[in-house]
Amino acid sequence: MGIAGVGRDNLRAVAVDGDFAMRPDDLRRQMVADRAAGLLPFFVVATIGTTSSTALDPIRAIGEVCREFGVWLHVDGAMAGTAALCPEFRHIQDGLELADSYAFNPHKWMFTNFDCDCLWVADRAALIRALSILPEYLKNAATAAGAVIDYRDWHVQLGRRFRALKLWFVIRHYGVEGLRAHVREHVRLGQQFAAWVAADPAFELAAPAPLNLVCFRLREGGDEANRALLERLNASGKLYLTHTVLDGRYTLRMSIGGTLTEERHVLAAWKEITHEE
Ligand SMILES: Cc1ncc(COP(=O)(O)O)c(C=O)c1O
Structure with missing residues (x-):
């Protein structure tokens, strides 16, 4: 919020239930109130395993609220997301198809050296539109022909480490x-x-x-x-x-x-x- 210039006063904390998971009814209530006040909610972050307690937010119900309001839903799977490797734990991701983006950290619980975060986006065009810059000195035939994916357009900085390589070796090893x-x-x-x-x-x-x-x-x-x-x-x-x-x-x-x-x-x-x- 700070980096995007939205301002912390425009950040809403959503109420949680007795298990510390986000309450979709309160999310909806706050969206309605903000809309009525002339504000435009545009981004919701839900968590599969909050940092404090591993509370699992109900992604499907949250996703439905986000769809109703046309709001981008990011789901943060930080550590617990790794559990979804196992079919018996995959229920934690129920409703994830409603998310616009999802991230989890192999550096936390997938035996990969710090740092390594996996990011998935449903529609990469939205991300690239927001972050792409193409000055003259970066123009090249492969980019122009759409033959390559320029991951530099997927994040804020231009330079980029090859973190996927170490993750590849972890996956190959185990x-x-x-x-x-x-x-x-x-x-x-x-x-x-x-x-x-x-x-x-x-x-x-x-x-x-x-x-x-x-x-x-x-x-x-x-x-x-x-x-x-x-x-x-x-x-x-x-x-x-x-x-x-x-x-x-x-x-x-x-x-x-x-x-x-x-x-x-x-x-x-x-x-x-x-x-x-
Ligand atoms: C829920 C959650 N999201 C994100 C992070 C940080 O992720 P990264 O190291 O990729 O910035 C943490 C780390 O504690 C976390 O608990």
Whole structure:
């Protein structure tokens, strides 16, 4: 919003449900209100796995609202989007055919070195129209004949690294079954960790854990106790957790997606988390 010059005061946060997922009814309500106020909503971002909690926005219902209002829908699949490699997790993308663009990060959960983001657009012409520049010194026969795709026209800068190459090697190395095996194992470990949290009376789950990210906290001691726990864990040098705030409360985040992470690491982490409680 800042880069496009739209201004943060024109940015709308849409209400979320009890699972922290976007509420399509509130999206619709805000669009109607903005239209009535003479404003023109034009862009919606929904998320398949929000950063904080992996909340999965209902893409189909959001997409239908966007179609109704003629608004561009971008779906951000950051980390969780990788799960869609596995047929059994592909439901997270339900309604994605209503999106105008979609992105996910192989650098987060597809064993690819930082940085690597995959971007898909339904109609590349719209993107190219907005971003293409063709000064004299860039003109060439291949471009003029439409024989090549000039990816420089797909993003803001002109220069471009060849990130697709390393992703190609990752895909060749693991194969689709290898990638799926890792994703499935990480989800299994995430669910295992969530079960340990749920079974321990000192802890609670702070949000649904649909995949490989588990948000949890100590029941007692409030934010102070949880902050102290995070600091102790990270200072131990044995594991590294990040935190967020959910429902106004400090929350720890366990994310399982490292190439070499195994069950023994997750178990060791849980022991480290619980040993002083
Ligand atoms: C939902 C979401 N979108 C996008 C990003 C950032 O993606 P990139 O590294 O491609 O800018 C993150 C990273 O934390 C994220 O959680």
